[in-house]
Amino acid sequence: MTKPTFPAASILGYPRIGPNRELKKALEAHWANRTDEATLHAAARELQQANLAKLTTLGLGATDASLPGDFAYYDQVLDATVALSSLPTRFADLADADGTINTAASFVLARGDESRAPLEMTKWFDTNYHYLVPEIGENTPIAANAKPLVESFKAHAANGNTIRPTLVGPITYLLLAKAEDGAAAGFDPLTRIDEVVAAYARILTELAAAGAPWVQIDEPALVTDRGAELAVPGALAESVYTRLAAATERPALFVTFGYGTAGDVTRPGAAQGLLARAGVEAVHADLVRGLAPKAEFLDDLAGSTLVAGIVDSRNIWRNNLAASLNVLKSLRTEVQTSNGILAVGTATSLQHVPHDVALENNLPAHLPAWLAFANQKVAEVITLAKGLAQGESAIAAELSAAESAINHRAAFAGTTVAAVRERLAALTDADFSRSDAATREAAQEAALNLPVLPTTTIGSFPQTGEVRTARAAHRNGSIDDAAYEGFLKAEIARVVELQERLGLDVLVHGEAERNDMVQYFAENFDGFSETANGWVQSYGSRATRPSILWGDVSRPVAFTVPWISYAASLTNKPFKGMLTGPVTILAWSFIRDDEPLSVSANQVALALRDEIADLQDAGIGIIQVDEPALRELLPLRKADQAAYLKWSVDSFRLSTAGAVDATQIHTHLCYSEFGEIIDAIDALDADVTSIEAARSRMEVTADLTEFGYSRGIGPGVYDIHSPRVPSTEEVAELIEIALASLPAKQLWINPDCGLKTRGYAETEASLANLVEAAIAARATIGANTGANV
Ligand code: MET
Numbered sequence: 099m100t101k102p103t104f105p106a107a108s109i110l111g112y113p114r115i116g117p118n119r120e121l122k123k124a125l126e127a128h129w130a131n132r133t134d135e136a137t138l139h140a141a142a143r144e145l146q147q148a149n150l151a152k153l154t155t156l157g158l159g160a161t162d163a164s165l166p167g168d169f170a171y172y173d174q175v176l177d178a179t180v181a182l183s184s185l186p187t188r189f190a191d192l193a194d195a196d197g198t199i200n201t202a203a204s205f206v207l208a209r210g211d212e213s214r215a216p217l218e219m220t221k222w223f224d225t226n227y228h229y230l231v232p233e234i235g236e237n238t239p240i241a242a243n244a245k246p247l248v249e250s251f252k253a254h255a256a257n258g259n260t261i262r263p264t265l266v267g268p269i270t271y272l273l274l275a276k277a278e279d280g281a282a283a284g285f286d287p288l289t290r291i292d293e294v295v296a297a298y299a300r301i302l303t304e305l306a307a308a309g310a311p312w313v314q315i316d317e318p319a320l321v322t323d324r325g326a327e328l329a330v331p332g333a334l335a336e337s338v339y340t341r342l343a344a345a346t347e348r349p350a351l352f353v354t355f356g357y358g359t360a361g362d363v364t365r366p367g368a369a370q371g372l373l374a375r376a377g378v379e380a381v382h383a384d385l386v387r388g389l390a391p392k393a394e395f396l397d398d399l400a401g402s403t404l405v406a407g408i409v410d411s412r413n414i415w416r417n418n419l420a421a422s423l424n425v426l427k428s429l430r431t432e433v434q435t436s437n438g439i440l441a442v443g444t445a446t447s448l449q450h451v452p453h454d455v456a457l458e459n460n461l462p463a464h465l466p467a468w469l470a471f472a473n474q475k476v477a478e479v480i481t482l483a484k485g486l487a488q489g490e491s492a493i494a495a496e497l498s499a500a501e502s503a504i505n506h507r508a509a510f511a512g513t514t515v516a517a518v519r520e521r522l523a524a525l526t527d528a529d530f531s532r533s534d535a536a537t538r539e540a541a542q543e544a545a546l547n548l549p550v551l552p553t554t555t556i557g558s559f560p561q562t563g564e565v566r567t568a569r570a571a572h573r574n575g576s577i578d579d580a581a582y583e584g585f586l587k588a589e590i591a592r593v594v595e596l597q598e599r600l601g602l603d604v605l606v607h608g609e610a611e612r613n614d615m616v617q618y619f620a621e622n623f624d625g626f627s628e629t630a631n632g633w634v635q636s637y638g639s640r641a642t643r644p645s646i647l648w649g650d651v652s653r654p655v656a657f658t659v660p661w662i663s664y665a666a667s668l669t670n671k672p673f674k675g676m677l678t679g680p681v682t683i684l685a686w687s688f689i690r691d692d693e694p695l696s697v698s699a700n701q702v703a704l705a706l707r708d709e710i711a712d713l714q715d716a717g718i719g720i721i722q723v724d725e726p727a728l729r730e731l732l733p734l735r736k737a738d739q740a741a742y743l744k745w746s747v748d749s750f751r752l753s754t755a756g757a758v759d760a761t762q763i764h765t766h767l768c769y770s771e772f773g774e775i776i777d778a779i780d781a782l783d784a785d786v787t788s789i790e791a792a793r794s795r796m797e798v799t800a801d802l803t804e805f806g807y808s809r810g811i812g813p814g815v816y817d818i819h820s821p822r823v824p825s826t827e828e829v830a831e832l833i834e835i836a837l838a839s840l841p842a843k844q845l846w847i848n849p850d851c852g853l854k855t856r857g858y859a860e861t862e863a864s865l866a867n868l869v870e871a872a873i874a875a876r877a878t879i880g881a882n883t884g885a886n887v
Pocket residue numbers: 556557558559615676724726766768851852853854
């Protein structure tokens with residue numbers, strides 16, 4: 099029997115938030131009870147129809163299943179939880195009479211309610227998109243609920259569009275899940291795979307009955323080390339897809355593997371061949387982050403289609419169509435040798451890029467022609483498929499436009515800046531190291547004269563409505579620079595006065611002048627530009643607007659110094675200046691594809707190094723360089739991690755190593771999987787490191803003791819993710835847990851993260867309790883151990 103052929107051009111998914119963040123607005127209006135559920139559904143449907151209309155205008159077929167059916171109100175993993183009705187026990191009362199999870203219930207899972215915390219949120223692979231972590235135990239219900247998928251398919255079909263319903267795959271779903279609280283120790287959600295497969299088989303049957311010709315099943319977890327072990331002959335992936343392919347009355351299956359190489363990286367294509375032989379009609383390979391399949395590993399595709407993910411869906415650069423076409427042609431040879439058919443697609447869903455370059459009206463003139471956002475990428479996929487089928491001459495105009503944009507970019511003045519390159523080339527090992535920690539410690543003790551268990555904050559103070567209003571007014575010109583500066587100074591003075599009143603030991607300026615901890619730096623560095631409308635979903639209704647790094651980086655003038663030195667002038671207390679580190683600046687921006695990331699990281703590091711020198715000259719004795727994204731960029735495969743950690747740590751060291759001994763360098767990382775990269779964190783060589791720890795009740799302190807961590811450490815004692823005010827007793831307890839494993843001399847007392855999302859009332863109350871608990875702990879230490887701590 100011949101297998102159905104997948105459309106020649108398709109995309110794995112499309113941004114869901116809407117070109118003007120329509121979904122955000124609809125969701126937030128609904129959550130604020132300003133609209134009912136029917137209004138929300140109508141707004142979402144309208145947005146999806148507009149998106150599909152756009153995609154067909156761009157050239158995707160309306161009826162050949164090349165339109166992705168990947169819409170989600172909040173998150174695609176949450177939608178898989180809905181499709182499986184897998185409600186964790188603590189939410190069991192939310193189930194409908196038939197056991198299913200309705201839209202309102204799914205929002206409770208996503209957002210929590212008065213009595214329950216929401217599902218945990220975690221970064222999706224190595225992206226800045228967050229999914230909701232499924233909680234699966236021995237008894238979590240698993241039962242098919244095809245209704246949302248079927249209804250959506252039918253609604254679009256009635257409108258003339260044949261979408262390809264999309265689901266997170268069974269293996270990926272369970273690998274991303276965590277054991278439900280109360281499950282037996284060591285319980286592995288993957289042990290529930292047979293039930294998940296049975297539920298998916300049922301969903302496939304219902305989708306076939308509704309008329310869906312194709313279904314897309316995303317299995318990106320097979321590009322991780324753990325997933326790869328399951329993608330070898332005789333292992334789980336083979337049996338799962340043999341069973342799904344055997345489902346009676348099902349749509350054709352398209353299984354995708356974004357974010358890397360599926361299966362064994364030394365045998366690119368082996369995982370795809372395996373699934374094709376198991377009966378899957380179309381398989382995908384990410385050619386941007388992963389390796390191109392080879393005939394020798396594909397073996398026999400058994401008539402299946404291989405969809406080449408050649409257009410980058412994680413970045414915004416215009417595709418080099420000529421180079422891509424060459425890759426596609428040689429891949430076609432491999433695929434045809436393997437008895438398969440080649441089609442063209444994206445590396446992952448386009449959910450990681452903004453909608454449309456055409457919506458940008460503020461970019462520097464040279465930039466738009468270099469870029470491709472989602473809509474431009476759809477056109478690129480279609481062009482490449484056409485070129486592959488009909489030859490270069492059929493796409494001559496597109497090839498030449500791409501070529502001239504790429505040549506223009508390569509030759510453009512800011513792309514390579516001689517002075518920046520010379521400075522990088524002249525670096526020596528000495529530029530990456532400070533003197534030994536003991537020497538620094540002595541110099542800092544003399545300079546700062548801090549009490550034991552010093553109290554501080556992570557940097558930002560509440561960004562009130564007034565701050566945001568003033569910023570917007572300044573941006574649109576309704577208040578002038580002087581008025582805005584006056585406003586910010588008053589805000590800074592208020593924050594300094596508050597910290598003095600609360601009795602904190604190390605003060606900060608509060609970051610009121612920063613719209614965002616990355617964008618603010620990008621705005622002040624050469625080599626970056628900001629988009630006006632380049633929103634990318636981060637989680638739920640939240641989106642970020644990453645800056646675009648397009649050229650060599652330098653810092654024309656000191657920009658944090660005026661604010662920070664003004665703040666420091668208002669107090670006699672030790673003062674901490676705040677900067678964002680090189681890895682985080684890059685992780686939360688669109689980065690260059692014409693230079694290794696490590697080169698950009700060192701350029702950013704030198705720009706920061708200049709700022710640190712100026713802060714130091716202005717008398718700032720403590721400088722914090724935040725690296726919350728250090729863990730996020732960690733490569734998915736263990737084999738690639740050491741190289742990443744080497745350059746990322748080096749860039750931090752390059753940024754900070756110009757500081758004199760007496761300047762105390764802090765860093766801040768906000769996640770608790772600290773143990774995993776503790777060597778790298780140690781290698782940052784910061785004098786003091788603050789980390790998130792309150793939710794895990796100081797779990798990290800045990801890792802630190804075991805490691806023998808010897809410098810200053812501030813495990814957060816106040817969970818800033820909720821408006822809850824921790825009592826003095828609670829904070830005292832956490833301090834006590836930390837003191838049980840760490841010497842008092844190393845310990846700092848601080849919140850988990852910045853306070854910008856909090857309100858003033860809870861912030862003041864919480865910080866007052868934090869200071870009170872620290873003072874009490876000092877007294878206890880003095881009583882128990884004498885002054886010698
Ligand atoms: C996500 S980490 C945030 C650190 C930053 N200094 C702040 O306080 O907001």
